[in-house]
Amino acid sequence: MEKILDIIKDEHLTFEQRVYSLARAAENMVDVLHLDDKIKKWMDKDIICDLAEGNAPYKPRYVVPDYQKFMEQGSQFLELSKPKDIWEAVNNLLILYKHVPSVTMVPVYLGNIDTLLEPFVKDEKEDVAKEAIKLFLNHIDKTITDSFCHADIGPLETKAGKLILEVSKELQNPIPNITIKYDKDKTSEKFAIQSIKTALAVAKPSFANDEIFRKDFNGDYAIASCYNGLYIGGGSYTLVRGKLSKLALEAKSKEDFFDNLLPEFVDRITRFMDKKTNFIVEESAFFKSNFLVKEGLVSRDKFTGMFGIVGLAECVNELLSLENSNDRFGHSKKADKLGEEIIKKLSELVNEHTNRYCEISNGHYLLHAQVGIDSDSGDSPGCRIPIGEEPDIYEHIVQSAPFHKYFPSGIGDIFKFDEMAKRNPKAILDIINGGFKTGLRYFSLYEDCADVIRITGYLVKKSEMNKLDKGVAVLRDTTVLGQGGRDNSGVLNRKLRGKDEYENGSKNV
Amino acid sequence: MSEALVNKIIPFSNVDGPGNRTAVFLQGCNLNCLYCHNPETINICNNCGKCVTGCPADALEISNGRVIWDSDKCINCDTCIKVCPNSSTPKVKKYSVKEVMKIILEYKNFISGITFSGGECTLNHQFIVEVFKEVHKYGLTCFVDTNGFLDFENLPELVKNTDKFMLDIKAWDSSEHIKLTGKDNNIIKKNLEYLIKLDKIYEIRTVVVPEILDNENSVVNVSEILSGTEIQYKLIKFRKNGVRLNLINVDMATDSYMEKLKNRAIEIGVKKVVIT
Numbered sequence: 001m002e003k004i005l006d007i008i009k010d011e012h013l014t015f016e017q018r019v020y021s022l023a024r025a026a027e028n029m030v031d032v033l034h035l036d037d038k039i040k041k042w043m044d045k046d047i048i049c050d051l052a053e054g055n056a057p058y059k060p061r062y063v064v065p066d067y068q069k070f071m072e073q074g075s076q077f078l079e080l081s082k083p084k085d086i087w088e089a090v091n092n093l094l095i096l097y098k099h100v101p102s103v104t105m106v107p108v109y110l111g112n113i114d115t116l117l118e119p120f121v122k123d124e125k126e127d128v129a130k131e132a133i134k135l136f137l138n139h140i141d142k143t144i145t146d147s148f149c150h151a152d153i154g155p156l157e158t159k160a161g162k163l164i165l166e167v168s169k170e171l172q173n174p175i176p177n178i179t180i181k182y183d184k185d186k187t188s189e190k191f192a193i194q195s196i197k198t199a200l201a202v203a204k205p206s207f208a209n210d211e212i213f214r215k216d217f218n219g220d221y222a223i224a225s226c227y228n229g230l231y232i233g234g235g236s237y238t239l240v241r242g243k244l245s246k247l248a249l250e251a252k253s254k255e256d257f258f259d260n261l262l263p264e265f266v267d268r269i270t271r272f273m274d275k276k277t278n279f280i281v282e283e284s285a286f287f288k289s290n291f292l293v294k295e296g297l298v299s300r301d302k303f304t305g306m307f308g309i310v311g312l313a314e315c316v317n318e319l320l321s322l323e324n325s326n327d328r329f330g331h332s333k334k335a336d337k338l339g340e341e342i343i344k345k346l347s348e349l350v351n352e353h354t355n356r357y358c359e360i361s362n363g364h365y366l367l368h369a370q371v372g373i374d375s376d377s378g379d380s381p382g383c384r385i386p387i388g389e390e391p392d393i394y395e396h397i398v399q400s401a402p403f404h405k406y407f408p409s410g411i412g413d414i415f416k417f418d419e420m421a422k423r424n425p426k427a428i429l430d431i432i433n434g435g436f437k438t439g440l441r442y443f444s445l446y447e448d449c450a451d452v453i454r455i456t457g458y459l460v461k462k463s464e465m466n467k468l469d470k471g472v473a474v475l476r477d478t479t480v481l482g483q484g485g486r487d488n489s490g491v492l493n494r495k496l497r498g499k500d501e502y503e504n505g506s507k508n509v
Numbered sequence: 510m511s512e513a514l515v516n517k518i519i520p521f522s523n524v525d526g527p528g529n530r531t532a533v534f535l536q537g538c539n540l541n542c543l544y545c546h547n548p549e550t551i552n553i554c555n556n557c558g559k560c561v562t563g564c565p566a567d568a569l570e571i572s573n574g575r576v577i578w579d580s581d582k583c584i585n586c587d588t589c590i591k592v593c594p595n596s597s598t599p600k601v602k603k604y605s606v607k608e609v610m611k612i613i614l615e616y617k618n619f620i621s622g623i624t625f626s627g628g629e630c631t632l633n634h635q636f637i638v639e640v641f642k643e644v645h646k647y648g649l650t651c652f653v654d655t656n657g658f659l660d661f662e663n664l665p666e667l668v669k670n671t672d673k674f675m676l677d678i679k680a681w682d683s684s685e686h687i688k689l690t691g692k693d694n695n696i697i698k699k700n701l702e703y704l705i706k707l708d709k710i711y712e713i714r715t716v717v718v719p720e721i722l723d724n725e726n727s728v729v730n731v732s733e734i735l736s737g738t739e740i741q742y743k744l745i746k747f748r749k750n751g752v753r754l755n756l757i758n759v760d761m762a763t764d765s766y767m768e769k770l771k772n773r774a775i776e777i778g779v780k781k782v783v784i785t
Contacts, residue, residue, distance in 0.1 A: 344760070393620060395518055420523065423783065426621065427523035427530075434619025 012468075016145065017477050020105050022438035027054040032283070033275045039268050041322050047246045050157070050271060051239055051308075051373065052103065057276050058284045063397035064222045066233035067111030070096055086120035086129055090136035097144060100292065102225075104477075105142045109175055109235075110151040110226035116162035121160040134167045141173035147458040147478040148225045152423035154181040155210045157191035163203075165198045172202055174459035174476060176359075179223040179442075183210035184282040184433055192432075196445070197424040200417065203454045209404075209436045216408040226457020227442045228369050228410040233359050234302025236409070238276040241370045242269050244342065245311025245379045250325040254338075257319055258345060266307075266349040271454055273305050279359050304361040306409045308348050308370035311379035312339050313386050324381035330399055340402055343383065347406045369403070369411035371456035374484025381456055382411050387434060390495035395434045404441035412442030414454050418498025419447060448496055455485040511636035514601045515609070516550050516628060520616050526652040526675060530622025531613055535636075536601045538629040539658050540690040542679065544718060546751035548626040549590040549598040560589035560599050569599055578602075585731075606639045613644060621673070622650030634667040643665065643669040651709065657700040658692060673711035674704055681727040683734060687778050689722065710740050717762045717770060718747040724762075728770045729777065736778030744770055744784050 007013070007021045015075045033055065035043075042048045053061060071089070078096065083089040100107035117136075121129040130272045140149065153161045168178065180187070180195045187210075195205050206227065213229055222232050230236055246452040247265055251257040280286060287293055313329040313491040316339045321329050327335040347367055354363035380386045381502025388397055394413060404411050421428060432443050446453050451461050455500065460482030464474045468483055485491045514536040518627045519525075522532040531553040545551065556576050568582035569589060576599045583600065590598050613623055623644055625637050630653060641651040650672045657676045661668050678701065679694070680686040684692035704710045713731055717724045728744070735742055747763050767784045774782045 392520070394616060397619075423785075424523040426528040427521075429617055430529035430621050431521070434616075437618045443578070 012336065012471070012473055012480075014145075014473055014475070014477075020477075023105070024054055027056050027058070032056045032057050032279060033272075035272065035275065038478055039272050042268055044484050045246060045250075047243055047250075047265070048272065049241050049243070049373075051241055051270075051370075053238060053240075053276065056284075057238065057280050057285050058226070059103075060235050060237045060280055060303060061103040061202065061239050062108050062224050062228065062230060062236040063100055063102050063225055063292065063298060064109045064230045064232055064235040065096070065100055065107075065292055066097070066447065067093065067116055067297075067344075069233070070297055071116055073295070075291070075295055075297075077295060083120065086117065086124050086132040089117055090132050090139075094136065094139055094143075097140070101503075102148075103239075104146045104148050106146050106149060108148050108150055108228075109222050109230075110140070110149060112153065112181075112222075113151045114153040114158045114164055114280040116155075116159040118158045121158075121163065122427045124160075126163075129159070130163050133163045137164070137167055137173065137176070138171055138472060141171070141175040142234075142475070143475045144175060146177045147460065147476060149175055149178055150177040150179065150224050150226075152179050152181060152279075153205060154191070154195075155183045155186040156469040157188040161191060162194060165194050165453075167271065169198045169201045170206065172452060172461075174203075174461050174464075174478070176455075177226075177459055178205040179208045180205040181210040181223070182207045182432070182436070184436070186210065189303070189429070190428075191462045192429050193241070193425050196428050196432075196463075197422070198476050199445050200422050200425070200447040201450060203450060203459050204442075204452075206412065206442060206444040206454075207432050207436075209437070209443075210439050212404070212407075212439075223410075226410065227412045227444075228306065228368060229366075229408050231302045231304065232297055233296075234304070234360060235298060236366075237280050237303055237357070238273055239308050239368060239370070240269050240273050240276070241308030241310060241368075243311045243379050244309055245314035245318070248315040249312075251319060251322065253377055254319050258342075262342070263349055266346065266353065269307060270350070270353040270355075270365065277305050277355055277357050300357070302360050305355065305365040306360045306368040306491065307365040308368040309370055310339040310370050310376065310381055312342065312383040312403075314378060315339075315342065328389065330389055330391060330396075332384050336399055336402075338465065339383065343403055366409035368409040371409045372489060374481040374486070375488065377488045384409070386492050387494050393431065393497050397431070397438060397440060401439040404439055407441065409443070412444055413440075414444040414446070414456075415497050416492065416494045417445055417447050418496055419449055420498050421447065450484045453492075455482045455491050456489075458482075510606050511633070511639050512605050513609075513633040513636040514553065515604045516547075516598065516601055518609075518612055519696050520612075522624070524623070525624040525626060525654060526673070527650075529619060530652070531616050531623045533609060533623065533625050533630075533640075535625065535627045535633050536598075536628060537632045538656070539632060540629065540656050540692055541596070541692045543691070543721070543757040544595050544716060544747055544752055546748065547754055548596045548751070549593065551596040553601055554597045554601070555595055557595065559594060560592055563588050563592045565596050573605050577613050585637070606636065606643065609640055611641050613640075613649075614647070615647060617647050620649065622652060624652040624654055624675075626654035629658065631659050631664070631667065634659070634664050638666045638670050646780050652679065656690075657697040661700045661703055668704070668707065668709060671709065674709055675712045675714065675718075676701060676704065676710060677714050678727060679716065680722055681730040682723060685722060703741070705734065705738065710738075712741040712743055714743045714745055716745045716747050717767060718757075718759060719762050719766070720759045721757070724770060724772065728774055732774040732777035732779045735774075737780075739780060741783060742774055742784065743783040744774070744777045746785065 083092050174311045222230050257312050292298045316329040329335045371381040462481045516534040516536045519532045525532040566584045568579045578599045653671045654675045771782045
């Protein structure tokens with residue numbers, strides 16, 4: 001009860017943040033999952049984390065509506081008919097967004113917004129279409145105040161897509177997060193370059209390797225939340241994550257880690273996921289009564305679950321230190337090879353487990369390289385090389401690419417570029433093309449001096465973090481997470497690309 | 510198969526032509542510009558050995574009368590370059606065409622092409638041509654960054670195998686050019702006209718140096734020639750990093766002066782002008 005009162009009195013929270021916090025606190029007063037002691041023990045040791053899903057999940061963690069269907073059929077429940085022009089189109093979408101739940105209480109997926117709006121943009125004069133898109137995006141930033149909210153564009157160049165990029169640059173908003181589904185053979189170079197210029201200004205869009213995602217999802221897919229690949233018209237029941245970094249501390253030897261700890265890790269996490277998944281499907285009301293389900297905008301059989309991991313780098317370094325080796329992940333073939341052996345084995349173990357409600361992914365949970373949370377300290381995101389130890393960009397990409405095939409529901413790296421990069425965005429496109437050819441699934445970039453930057457998988461305004469530092473309540477609830485990422489994981493110290501790699505080439509002729 | 514002395518290779522460069530490029534810097538130059546920012550690339554090492562005793566990392570030694578550099582021991586403190594009386598460096602490596610290609614091919618998926626720079630890379634034109642013939646097989650573009658002092662009409666193979674040149678016009682006035690570089694610029698101007706006719710120029714560069722040069726005169730004359738073409742004109746602000754301050758010690762141009770020159774070039778009809 002004291003916690004409830006604390007929330008009510010907390011001056012750092014906006015009204016909406018207060019309501020969400022109270023709902024979370026209420027949910028956590030019940031115990032419906034009845035976790036066994038083994039799982040609880042590893043939760044106490046910080047090996048397993050439930051990522052703020054709460055004790056009694058009453059909605060899937062990530063909901064990925066089929067917005068295309070909504071545009072075609074409108075909604076009986078919302079009393080909306082098929083839109084006739086750009087104004088009705090953006091208005092209908094904004095209305096629906098208010099009713100799409102997720103772990104953050106607001107939607108984590110907004111649809112492929114360029115293809116959704118393109119038919120209406122075509123009919124309008126360009127300045128009218130631009131005005132509508134500007135109001136649309138600004139409305140999202142001011143009402144869905146959480147930067148895990150994610151919109152997709154591409155792979156094809158469209159008028160709507162170009163306007164979305166243009167307006168995003170002008171607005172300088174951190175929300176929504178945006179991904180361009182990119183395929184060298186489908187996406188025009190002009191659209192890709194415009195995307196890079198926009199990303200250097202506002203840290204979005206990131207680039208998703210369309211070819212790899214399409215293969216893994218047998219066709220179209222959504223990028224939601226940070227960079228999570230999911231099925232359209234479905235989503236993810238849950239995301240439970242395990243810290244490989246903390247698991248390694250339990251190991252007596254490398255063999256002990258592979259033979260005993262890793263299987264136990266997968267067993268406990270998948271059982272935890274099963275409990276949540278089964279509860280959401282069988283007990284909670286979401287799939288029985290929500291209008292999104294009833295109107296076919298999502299269907300239960302397109303949902304799956306996400307098995308997340310963090311801290312591979314620290315895990316590898318710890319296991320090597322047990323063998324008195326000083327080799328470090330990201331800087332030694334031996335360490336990188338051990339890292340891939342761990343992920344390969346993990347992937348095999350996770351794929352041995354089945355849950356009957358994950359038909360769409362052949363009964364399996366999908367692996368996810370989680371980006372970390374604000375309170376993490378000493379656990380690098382997913383399979384990333386720790387901040388401060390990053391090698392040059394070429395070595396970095398070649399090192400990380402082999403891991404990407406194991407993580408259909410998301411993995412990626414972030415590259416911070418020097419201001420000079422703005423003059424030659426094609427140079428970054430060349431690097432992305434090379435990276436994707438090497439097997440990278442996802443590539444994020446931003447420019448060092450920009451106000452909007454990428455923390456781990458989400459975006460924050462530096463200027464808003466500064467306000468929060470001074471104790472002022474701010475609009476977007478992800479800002480406080482950014483502050484944690486900055487203070488606990490040093491995300492502002494990410495290696496600057498450009499200085500080392502390019503500056504030597506610049507000269508007085 | 511040719512060989513060349515390589516000062517350094519930068520795998521990824523975004524300032525040596527369009528897109529991401531592997532830049533190969535060759536040792537040796539035929540000009541000696543007052544403002545050269547990497548004067549250690551001007552001359553080939555004459556093995557005087559003065560750098561050997563000064564090396565704090567014990568990375569240099571004399572063997573059979575030659576200075577040998579151990580790149581593994583080197584800590585890149587550049588003491589050797591600072592003490593060199595010959596505007597040179599012991600830190601160069603001889604590469605065959607095959608060895609350079611091995612490096613380029615490692616990066617081939619990540620780059621638009623390669624750029625030879627220096628020093629003055631055209632002094633090794635035969636080597637460059639052999640590398641370019643190989644590089645073109647992989648669909649990459651081949652650029653040359655040059656001072657244009659050699660007569661390109663006499664180097665048809667180089668011109669044929671180079672996709673685009675990036676040419677310095679350091680000063681328009683001949684006596685000014687001699688004062689700055691030690692050499693006349695009549696061949697350079699001839700090359701400018703020649704390469705424009707062949708549509709072989711990507712960019713012209715002029716370093717803006719207050720006090721010493723009549724910058725406006727150079728910018729105006731270059732702009733008149735570039736007017737109406739697609740060639741980019743890059744105006745580079747003189748910077749003191751790396752220069753021999755005993756030879757030149759003037760302040761950088763102000764931003765407003767650079768803008769003024771840029772606007773002048775645009776007025777004359779240059780389509781793309783960048784300041785750096």
